[in-house]
Amino acid sequence: MSRVKLIVGNWKMNGSFAANTTLLSALTAVPAVKIIVAPPFVYLASSYAQLTDSTIELAAQNVASEAQQGAYTGEVSALMLAELGAKYVIVGHSERRQYYGETDALVAQKCLRLQEAGLKPIICVGETLAEREAGQVEMVVSRQLKAVIDSCGIDLLAQAVIAYEPVWAIGTGKTATPNDAQAVHQFLRQLVTIYDKNIAEKLSILYGGSVKADNAASLFAMPDIDGALVGGASLIANDFLAICHAANASYVG
Numbered sequence: 001m002s003r004v005k006l007i008v009g010n011w012k013m014n015g016s017f018a019a020n021t022t023l024l025s026a027l028t029a030v031p032a033v034k035i036i037v038a039p040p041f042v043y044l045a046s047s048y049a050q051l052t053d054s055t056i057e058l059a060a061q062n063v064a065s066e067a068q069q070g071a072y073t074g075e076v077s078a079l080m081l082a083e084l085g086a087k088y089v090i091v092g093h094s095e096r097r098q099y100y101g102e103t104d105a106l107v108a109q110k111c112l113r114l115q116e117a118g119l120k121p122i123i124c125v126g127e128t129l130a131e132r133e134a135g136q137v138e139m140v141v142s143r144q145l146k147a148v149i150d151s152c153g154i155d156l157l158a159q160a161v162i163a164y165e166p167v168w169a170i171g172t173g174k175t176a177t178p179n180d181a182q183a184v185h186q187f188l189r190q191l192v193t194i195y196d197k198n199i200a201e202k203l204s205i206l207y208g209g210s211v212k213a214d215n216a217a218s219l220f221a222m223p224d225i226d227g228a229l230v231g232g233a234s235l236i237a238n239d240f241l242a243i244c245h246a247a248n249a250s251y252v253g
């Protein structure tokens with residue numbers, strides 16, 4: 001089945017009011033492509049205001065795991081993000097797993113909070129270089145995904161997006177070959193099929209890790225690659241739009 005391509009711009013800890021205004025005003029809708037941008041928390045409200053008349057949707061980059069309110073200094077809850085206009089939240093990004101010690105269990109707990117608030121998780125999974133070299137890719141990504149399914153139930157995936165992001169490809173300029181990425185995407189879809197075939201067929205599985213205008217088309221040509229989670233290239237309007245146009249070109253209706 002053909003799924004509409006989804007391109008998510010993960011701005012990470014980048015941007016300023018001035019830079020965001022310029023970037024967002026340069027982003028235009030692209031046919032057959034759904035576009036989401038994920039600014040830092042503090043820019044969600046201003047980005048939402050700027051995108052009022054746009055089909056571009058908003059994601060947050062993180063969410064509190066424990067509760068929707070209470071004594072959790074420095075945290076931002078799912079309900080607060082929903083109030084700010086976010087529709088999606090990135091969870092389990094490898095930078096959070098690596099630098100902030102986020103475990104599979106914590107990622108699953110964050111997904112529960114999103115479920116309560118009616119927000120859609122963009123669940124990141126992916127192996128390190130050492131894990132790939134040890135032949136553990138399928139073991140790692142299935143462990144990461146099953147932790148979420150076990151806590152939240154398979155129905156969550158009817159509302160969710162999965163992003164396969166090999167850790168060694170993020171921000172390094174190294175991309176998985178389209179065939180290597182396709183193999184993991186197919187594996188993930190088959191894993192979900194075991195639980196629910198209908199959800200698996202509709203599920204968007206994005207690739208992330210050094211996606212650029214010049215490698216996007218070959219990735220999007222793969223049957224189980226439904227779009228991209230884009231870091232660095234999402235900060236430059238022309239580069240990001242070129243990736244969106246490559247997604248549109250690959251759409252077969």
Ligand code: PGA
Pocket residue numbers: 010165169170171172173208209210211229230231232233
């Ligand atoms: P990158 O980041 O495109 O800069 O490699 C991707 C990501 O971390 O989501």
